[in-house]
Structures are given as C-alpha cells and as structure tokens.
Amino acid sequence: METGMIGATNSATSAATSGTKTGPSNTIDKDGFLQLLVAQLKNQDPTSSSQDPNAMVQQLTSFSSLEQAQQTNTLLQGLQSQNTGIFQAQAASMIGKKVEVDGSGFNLQSGQASMNIYLNSAANVTFTVKDAKGNIVATLPQGNLNSGKATVNWDGKDSSGNQLPDGAYAVSVTATGPDGKTAVPFQTSLIVKVDSVAFSSSGAISVLSGTNTFPLSKVLGVSA
Template sequence: METGMITAATTTASTTPSTSSTAKNTLNQDSFLQLLVAQLKNQDPTSSSAMDPNQMVQQLTSFSSLEQATQTNSLLQGLLEKNQALFQAQAVSMVGKTVKVDGSGFSLKGGQASMGLNLSAAADVTLTVTDANGNIVTTLPEGNLGKGDQTLTWNGTDASGNQLPDGDYKVTVTAKSLSGAAVPYTTSLIRKIDSMAFNTDGSISLYSNGQAFSLANVIQVLS
C-alpha cells in the first residue's frame, strides 16, 4: 500500500508542471468575467464577508471600461490601416516629381552638380569636396553669400582642372561671418523621383538615380 501511494504521489507531481506551464499569464476580458461570476456564485449573501454592492458596481464598471477600450483599440487599428493605404496611394503620385530633400553632397552627372544652402545670416562660404575614399578633390570658395536660400553648383573638375567621373561626392560647408564666427546653415538636395518602395515598418523610401532617401526627408515638392 505504501508503495502504491508513493507512486501515485510521484505521478501527480510529475504532471503538475505540465498543467501549470499552459496556464495563462494574462487576464483578458473573458477571464475577468469568469472570475466575477465565480465570485458571485460562491459567496454567501448572509455572510458578513459577502461582496459589498459598491464593490460589485466598481467591478462591473471596470469590466465595461475594459470592453470599451478593447473595441476602441480595434477601431483605431482599422482606421490606421485605412489611413496608411490612403497615404501610400497619394505617395505614388510623387513618382516623376522634382523634390527638395534634406541632405548634402554633389551628385555629379555630365559635368553638372548642385546643392541647396540656406544661411541664417550673410556669410563667407567655402566648400570642400571629397570623393568616396575621403580624398579632397577640390575646394570651392563661394565668397560672401546673403542670408537665405542659395544654390551652389559645381562643374565636376578637380583642383587641377581635370574632369572627374560621374558619381556622388561629399561636401563640407564652412560658413563664417565677417567677425569669423560660424554661421548656422542647412543644406538640401534637388532630386527627381524615379520610383518608391513601401517598407514593412510603414516608412516610404524614394529613389533617384539609384540613390534612396526617406519620404520623411522631403522638404518641398518643386514640380
């Protein structure tokens, strides 16, 4: 008899972890309602420990709030999906458009390149152009430029006057006032959108001559 009892106890203990491993770790609205019903069924109305009517009302109110929050989340998710689809449909119309994009650099093609510069105040501006390997190919003294938007151009020649191959070149801007203090500025690029891609995270990538940039970086649609 003792051996049988030990065996039964051992079997029960071995199956307990399996049962507990499948237990829910979260309390959803169905679980909440089940607990509330079980509490009402198992209490003695004549007992002093019975549920206070005020507490019951509070629990029912909590359940109602939970149900409403769940429905609201479902509605918001549906609206988000519809808005995203509408936004993507509108974004497609940007293919073929010329836009101003936040960024810097010269994209040389056919001996022509340009970059936008916006100065917070008048400044003496110098551009340092480097290739993909970080080598300085030329320095362009732009001279004194006024406050506001400027368009900087480059014909693609190096410091010795040699024509450089098409490609992307990095530009470092130095802008100083008459007193030698640094003048704040922003730079921008002019790009024609060839195509776009919708990313899994909801963002949109635009492509121009093989270069990718985010729709979030578009400052202005020019044409």
C-alpha cells in the same frame, strides 16, 4: 497487441495528458474576466450578510471599461493601418519629382547636381567636393552670398574640366564673415530626383535617388 496492453497504454496516455499543466499568466482578456465574474456569481450566497453589493457593481463597471478599452484599441489599430496606406500613396506620388532633403553633398545625375545653403548672415562661401575615396575633385568658390537661401549648381566637372561619373559626392562648406575669419552659421540641403520609394514592414518610408536613400522625415519640400 493484447487488449490489456492497449488499455494500459491508453490509461498512461490519459494520465500524462491530465498531468500537463499550463503556466500561470500575468494578463487576462475580457472573456477570462467574464468567466471569473460568472464563477463568483454562482458561488455567492445572497442571504449572507458578508456579501457586498457595491463590490459587484464595481466589478461589472471594470468589465465594461475593459471591453470599451479593447474596442478602442481595435479601432485605433484600424486607423493606423489606414493612415499608413495614405502615407504610402502620398510618398509614391513623389516618384519622378525633385525633392529637397536635409543634408549636404552633390548627387550627380546626367552631369547635373544642386545643393542649397541657408546663411544666417552674409558670408564668403566655398564648396569643396570630394569623391567616395575622400579625394578633393573640385573647389567651387561662391564669393559673397547674402543671408538666406542660395542654390549652388555643379556640372560634375573636376578642377581640370574633366567630366566626372554620376554618383554621390561629399561636400564640405566654409562660410566666413567680412573679416575672413569669423564663421557664419549655415544649414544645407540637397536637391535630388526621386527614382523610387521604399516601404518597410515597420511602417518606415524612404525615398531613393541613385545610390542614396533618405528617410521621408528628411524631405523638406517637393517640386515638379
């Protein structure tokens, strides 16, 4: 390639590069703010009566506030990361323990499952257990239970006495008053063994028990 052609090519490249423009931005960091402030100082005329010293003081104050806000944000991000690590360590300590989680159902493991019910008043209670297909596999009448907390255990056997496989079973609950018609308000919770703990990139923490996953916010208590 001839020298003239090389020169022409370089000139074209320089022109294309210099013609490239950066789009406007709606935000500015503290470095950009300081550059604007310095440029303003360079172009000020101290002898001009139009100069407002109060405006300069306000701009300097704004720069200081911006810098402090960014430092505070950095500090808060560091504290958030530290707290996330603490929460993860605490959640990991639950592995192998039994926890009470908000919800209903039987999580059958090794032929054993438990579920809690909290009654607003004394009631006649019946648990109806269903498999994953929605079939009724067992009916567990509990008789009259007092108000407050009661724990219902299930050995995993169906209505014919056959042992059912481990897994998750849905439970529907009926609680009626002395007249046998009036529904009594209640809340239910599960007792499950924590097999593992999962952490997501968003910071969410979940406990896993068998095939079930519960967010940490659903954990009501931990036992040995």
